Amino acid sequence: MGRVFNFSAGPGALPVEVLEQARDEMLDCAGTGMSVMEMSHRSEAYMAIINQAEASVRKLMGVPAGYKVLFLQGGASLQFAMVPMNLAGGASQAADYIVTGSWSKKAMKEAKRLLSEVRVAASSEGEKFSRIPAPEEMRFNPDAAYVHLTSNNTIYGTEFSAFPDTGKVPLVVDASSNVLSRPMDIGRLGLLYAGAQKNLGPSGVTLVIVREDLLGKREGLPAMLDYAVHAENGSMYNTPPTYAIYILGLVLSWVEKQGGVAEMERRNLRKAALLYRAIDESGGFYRCPAEVGSRSRMNVAFTLANPELDKSFLKLAKEAGLVSLKGHRSVGGMRASIYNAMPEAGVAALVEFMGVFRAKHG
Amino acid sequence: MGRVFNFSAGPGALPVEVLEQARDEMLDCAGTGMSVMEMSHRSEAYMAIINQAEASVRKLMGVPAGYKVLFLQGGASLQFAMVPMNLAGGASQAADYIVTGSWSKKAMKEAKRLLSEVRVAASSEGEKFSRIPAPEEMRFNPDAAYVHLTSNNTIYGTEFSAFPDTGKVPLVVDASSNVLSRPMDIGRLGLLYAGAQKNLGPSGVTLVIVREDLLGKREGLPAMLDYAVHAENGSMYNTPPTYAIYILGLVLSWVEKQGGVAEMERRNLRKAALLYRAIDESGGFYRCPAEVGSRSRMNVAFTLANPELDKSFLKLAKEAGLVSLKGHRSVGGMRASIYNAMPEAGVAALVEFMGVFRAKHG
Numbered sequence: 001m002g003r004v005f006n007f008s009a010g011p012g013a014l015p016v017e018v019l020e021q022a023r024d025e026m027l028d029c030a031g032t033g034m035s036v037m038e039m040s041h042r043s044e045a046y047m048a049i050i051n052q053a054e055a056s057v058r059k060l061m062g063v064p065a066g067y068k069v070l071f072l073q074g075g076a077s078l079q080f081a082m083v084p085m086n087l088a089g090g091a092s093q094a095a096d097y098i099v100t101g102s103w104s105k106k107a108m109k110e111a112k113r114l115l116s117e118v119r120v121a122a123s124s125e126g127e128k129f130s131r132i133p134a135p136e137e138m139r140f141n142p143d144a145a146y147v148h149l150t151s152n153n154t155i156y157g158t159e160f161s162a163f164p165d166t167g168k169v170p171l172v173v174d175a176s177s178n179v180l181s182r183p184m185d186i187g188r189l190g191l192l193y194a195g196a197q198k199n200l201g202p203s204g205v206t207l208v209i210v211r212e213d214l215l216g217k218r219e220g221l222p223a224m225l226d227y228a229v230h231a232e233n234g235s236m237y238n239t240p241p242t243y244a245i246y247i248l249g250l251v252l253s254w255v256e257k258q259g260g261v262a263e264m265e266r267r268n269l270r271k272a273a274l275l276y277r278a279i280d281e282s283g284g285f286y287r288c289p290a291e292v293g294s295r296s297r298m299n300v301a302f303t304l305a306n307p308e309l310d311k312s313f314l315k316l317a318k319e320a321g322l323v324s325l326k327g328h329r330s331v332g333g334m335r336a337s338i339y340n341a342m343p344e345a346g347v348a349a350l351v352e353f354m355g356v357f358r359a360k361h362g
Numbered sequence: 363m364g365r366v367f368n369f370s371a372g373p374g375a376l377p378v379e380v381l382e383q384a385r386d387e388m389l390d391c392a393g394t395g396m397s398v399m400e401m402s403h404r405s406e407a408y409m410a411i412i413n414q415a416e417a418s419v420r421k422l423m424g425v426p427a428g429y430k431v432l433f434l435q436g437g438a439s440l441q442f443a444m445v446p447m448n449l450a451g452g453a454s455q456a457a458d459y460i461v462t463g464s465w466s467k468k469a470m471k472e473a474k475r476l477l478s479e480v481r482v483a484a485s486s487e488g489e490k491f492s493r494i495p496a497p498e499e500m501r502f503n504p505d506a507a508y509v510h511l512t513s514n515n516t517i518y519g520t521e522f523s524a525f526p527d528t529g530k531v532p533l534v535v536d537a538s539s540n541v542l543s544r545p546m547d548i549g550r551l552g553l554l555y556a557g558a559q560k561n562l563g564p565s566g567v568t569l570v571i572v573r574e575d576l577l578g579k580r581e582g583l584p585a586m587l588d589y590a591v592h593a594e595n596g597s598m599y600n601t602p603p604t605y606a607i608y609i610l611g612l613v614l615s616w617v618e619k620q621g622g623v624a625e626m627e628r629r630n631l632r633k634a635a636l637l638y639r640a641i642d643e644s645g646g647f648y649r650c651p652a653e654v655g656s657r658s659r660m661n662v663a664f665t666l667a668n669p670e671l672d673k674s675f676l677k678l679a680k681e682a683g684l685v686s687l688k689g690h691r692s693v694g695g696m697r698a699s700i701y702n703a704m705p706e707a708g709v710a711a712l713v714e715f716m717g718v719f720r721a722k723h724g
Contacts, residue, residue, distance in 0.1 A: 002390075002395060003389060003390065003395050003396065004394070004395035004396060006395075006396050006400050008400065008401070008402040008405070009402070010402070010601065011399060011400055011401060011402060011403060011601065011604055012400060013396070013400050014397060014399055014400055016389065019388050019389050019397050019399075020388075020389070022388055023385050023388035023389065026381050026382075026384055026385035026388070027365060027378065027381050027382070027385065028364075028365065032366070033364060033365050033366035033368075033683065033685070034365065034366060034368050034375070034685075035376065035381050037373060037376055037381075037563075037564040037565075037609065038368050038370065038373055038374060038375050038376050039370070039373060040370040040371070040372070040373060040686055041373060041565065043370070043686065073435040073436045073437070073440070073566065073603075074435045074436055074440075074586055074600075075435070075586075075600045075601055076600070077585065077586050077599065077600035078435070078436075078584075078586040078600075080584075080585075080586075081584035081585075081586060081587065085584075110584055110585065113582055113583075113584060114584070195601065197601055197604075201399075202399040202603075202604065202605045203399075203403065203601045203602065203603055203604050203605070204435065204566040204567070204602075204603030204604070204605065204606055205566070220475055221475075222440075222442075222443035222447075222472055222475060222476070223439065223442075223443075223472065224436055224437075224439050224440040224442075224443060225440075225443065237439065238436075238437045238438070238439035239372065239373065239437055239557065239559055239565045240565065240566075241435075241564075241565055241566030241603065241606065242373055242559075242564065242565050242566070243564045243565070243566065243605070243606070243609075244566055244603065244605070244606070247399065247605075321395065323395070323396075324402055324405065
């Protein structure tokens with residue numbers, strides 16, 4: 001069949017131009033006579049690839065001097081443990097977590113295994129995670145080693161529109177699902193991490209951007225779990241996930257060619273507006289559980305007023321080439337993930353389908 | 363340029379048929395209308411891929427019942443820490459290491475961070491790691507939680523021809539560089555791990571085969587560092603490195619089509635014999651630092667009697683399409699890595715080149 005519009009929450013759609021280039025270079029990349037997968041990670045050809053990827057991250061995200069850019073493994077889930085291991089422990093056993101969904105809860109759970117004083121700075125769990133707490137609801141511990149938040153919540157379809165002011169306490173952001181979708185002021189953060197499989201590339205590589213003064217606070221960590229070791233070795237302490245980093249580099253080049261993060265944000269705003277309008281103007285046929293001010297531009301979670309129609313919706317959508325729309329079991333209904341690589345035409349096709357489906361069943 | 367013969371120690375060459383299939387499926391795999399990289403790891407299409415990969419591991423390697431097959435991240439280097447974390451600690455703080463090269467030393471160093479009683483069961487460091495210690499040289503601690511060895515040493519070009527008998531103490535094998543190159547009796551092992559980037563696929567995925575009774579011995583480990591968590595979740599506790607596992611599956615299918623591990627061993631024996639003969643019969647022009655009985659079938663390390671010719675050798679070899687032959691800095695000279703995917707024609711071309719080079723300079 002032809003290409004579909006893939007609304008998967010992650011791993012998610014990639015730009016078709018990236019896949020075409022990867023296809024064309026599969027047996028011989030840049031005249032080396034080999035695939036990127038076959039290159040020694042210390043070869044000149046591969047060093048050019050990883051260095052270019054880092055340079056693109058720095059440029060596109062406006063990473064200031066004094067920050068290291070690392071390509072690690074293990075996804076956000078390993079960061080849930082590496083953050084407390086590296087930034088706290090030892091002298092400071094305190095960390096604050098802003099709890100806005102399943103992933104921030106998981107992150108906090110890992111911290112609790114490792115630290116004795118993990119506190120909830122704010123939570124919307126009592127409201128089924130339907131909103132992002134306002135800054136005035138947040139209670140920060142000035143002695144915490146860091147404050148952690150999840151910038152976008154894939155399951156509940158909510159997103160921080162701005163980062164809270166945590167004063168001198170470093171802010172740690174899990175930006176797995178909205179990195180590169182909007183400008184972020186890295187200079188205000190202590191650490192940002194992101195599993196690649198939504199906006200950056202394939203699963204298997206994790207981007208970490210960390211302020212240098214936060215490195216080396218702990219001694220005796222296993223080498224692979226120590227940010228300082230990875231930083232000293234330019235993400236080459238051991239063999240990095242070379243092919244995943246190559247694809248990530250291609251995705252970043254694609255973003256740059258499109259006009260950078262500012263242009264991504266413009267497109268994402270248009271895509272999200274189109275889809276939320278279709279929901280809001282459906283006379284209650286479709287409903288969005290997330291509060292208006294907290295809505296995610298990346299993951300649009302919505303339910304059908306009549307859940308008996310869910311199966312039919314998903315089946316007909318698939319037949320129309322609109323796939324992976326099933327919502328997470330904790331919310332039910334549908335979820336359209338519209339990351340950077342989802343073209344506006346894909347959202348338009350979904351909105352059109354939703355209209356036709358409603359006309360038939362409404 | 364055309365495809366080269368790539369003698370890289372890893373990431374290394376992949377079968378061209380695997381790369382061709384990956385290329386052909388890049389934009390649309392199995393009629394899904396998407397790349398494997400874009401598939402939700404929980405989709406039916408992807409579950410078929412990972413399940414097939416596991417089934418192939420079990421079949422090709424003859425994994426007995428009572429063992430879990432896991433696909434993890436972080437390479438062998440993360441296993442250096444996960445093995446002591448999971449198998450020892452708590453009640454038993456003791457582990458034995460057989461030290462046969464840089465990688466076993468690194469593995470032992472990580473264990474020492476985590477355990478109080480790490481001992482050397484045998485070592486050939488005094489002989490510059492030029493051989494594998496004989497079983498009668500090994501002194502095992504019967505109270506150790508495990509014995510660790512590296513089955514093939516990429517840098518020094520040595521390889522265990524058989525595993526020692528460790529009695530009731532589980533044997534843990536880092537088989538990163540010779541997995542699938544020869545039959546291995548998994549039933550004799552407690553745990554086997556292998557970074558994929560030599561014989562299994564691209565970097566970014568690590569195969570772990572672990573005896574089930576060794577799982578869950580430790581409580582309170584970070585989830586991502588706990589074998590039991592990965593085992594309970596079928597390697598899907600978090601998003602696995604989906605594309606790397608897909609390529610690994612294609613490589614395993616290729617091995618199966620070639621005739622399985624037994625056929626790989628026959629080819630590897632022929633390739634190694636051809637290359638060692640060219641060295642041994644060069645009248646001292648080429649020399650092999652590894653002792654005859656300990657020689658690796660995977661990594662043939664050799665030096666030129668006159669090291670001033672090294673640069674010229676490497677330059678001319680590259681011009682002849684024979685690349686990545688430079689030896690590791692700890693040994694110097696050359697290293698030809700001839701993993702499963704290196705065709706016999708590649709070794710024949712190298713041997714021919716070595717003869718011509720010697721005729722000119724010998």
